[in-house]
Amino acid sequence: MSRDLILPNLASRRGFLGGAAALAAGATLPIGATSFAKAPLSNNQAPYFYRFMLGPSEVTVISDGPLPLGDPGTNFVGVAKDEVYRMLETNFLPKDNVVLEQNVPVVNFGDRLVMFDTGMGFSKAFGPTTGRLQKSLQEAGIKPADIDAIVCSHAHIDHIGGICTADGKANFPNAQIYISQTDFDFWTDESKLGSPLKVFVEHARANLLPVRDRIVFFRDGQEFLPGIQAIAAPGHTVGHHIFMVSSGGKSFAFLGDLTHHAVLLLEKPLMEFAYDSDPKQAAQSRVKLLGMLAANKTPVMSYHFAWPGFGNLAKIGDGYRYFAAPMDMLRG
Template sequence: MTQDVSRRSLLALGAGLGASLGASAMLGGSALAKAPKLGTQSQYFYRFNLGNAEVSVVSDGPLPLGPPKGTFIGVPDEEVKKMLSDNFLSPDNVVLEQNSPIVNMGDKLVLFDTGMGTSKAFGPTTGRQQKSMAEAGIKPGDIDAVVCSHAHIDHIGGIVGADGKPLFPNAQVYIAQSDFDFWTDEGKLGGPLKDFVIHARKNLLPVKDRMVFFKDGQEFLPGVQAISAPGHTVGHTIFMVTSNGKSFCFLGDLTHHPILLLEKPRMQFSYDTDPKQAAETRVKLLDMIATNKIPVMSYHFAWPGFGHIAKTAEGFHYYPEAMNMQL
């Protein structure tokens, strides 16, 4: 025999159960313990396997950009806000993550990008990469290679510490020469890029003697291939990372946002050196990645930034991969 249970009867049942439990506690039953709030979060690293390699993603902390107006351009402001709110994101504060993969190839430990470092240009939540690495059990002295997608403040800011000394004392630093030359040019210190140039000079010049310049298409480390992706900066580069037949593409800043710059990939981003070129590069390389179904590791997508990209009618869609807590 089946019986329909209405919402009202369920509510009444719940109220009755609550009353009886409360009465039982008052009649001599023990009081329910009140646990204190802990006020702490889990450690900021995530680990997965890639072929024979082990990847540890560490965070430099959230990077809030503030309101999208003036930053994401080429689409009406109200449409941008609607795109955010339709995806349950704040229309008034675009928050990016900073996800750096550290790939243990067995003979090399390779870190991609280093976060904001000591700069608080985007607020107090950045600059925790070294802490995240300690939580992951990785020592800075064990890093063999620091690979830079480009020389913007939030990607090379953690190469040196507050004292100006290199934080990765045994690592070679890999970057495109065009980006190094552009962002360390002291002639730009008097212009609008001043803060970015100061930060780049602070972090890149102390390691110039251990710097290696890669070329487009070059496998400059075993299992790491450079793919030129200009527009965001003159030498912006993404990387194909491969071990035992398994790959992911580290996107750097090919796209900053999983909604705004994927659903409408020709939308422009105000921090791009050449916004039009950046949009063309974004469409071309995302199309290649989606067509070949290459997994992506995104620096700025929601933690931990690992997932897949598929084509849509207008642009692309990001499918985050579920975190797997078993290695």
């Protein structure tokens, strides 16, 4: 090849590389020139729902919005506060405020729509970010009147709060409500209105009593709806349950409040949670059922884990580790 052919090519390449270097160095636009990259901040996230398949059935995870608890050293007890903070920092989580999600699965079995728990509803006891359920349902294209059944893990305010409006009107006019009788009796007991449980009892009564004629009680081990089995997990409340949800040979466990945090109450399942009615019983339920689910490799959905709360558990030492399932945004 002649030298005359090589030199122009080298000169062109040097010119191109020089221009690229200038751009990489952040060459500025002339004064007064328009920057087309400038755009206003949207201040919006995507709609707050996510779908995946369970065999032939479709699960839509709806959010009621984040629920901030505050200082984790106050809410998670039984170990030194410094240890709680260390666990959070090690997992790149803030140590000044624990923020829980509220993941509400709605399962479309083809012949019925079943929703698990209902969020905070009209209560703002944990701040303004909760109470989003109705908006999230609308974003997902699900009409409240189409919900056939509401399955309640327990009667705490952030799980039954969305059943009724503040004036006692049912938000889901065609739904039957399923809950354990022990939890219903405990949290609607009028005599507890003078106790420290007053706020929880008030909201349980406001949401459950107006629909009392639609409430059906289930028992431990009972398949009370096709594909839905109750499993007692007492301690967080007297009648707290988790549920095995099955369709077409596939299943997952809806954990309710078996564990509130994917790090603290999994790595140290005997740690206690301040909102448990019986913290030591809750810890024993947690150890027993997490062990069963991990051994069986049963997928889980947690009401309070990071959005959308679906994944798997593995035994690690004396505790467990949660592996979040990748979100599949291309399904369809």
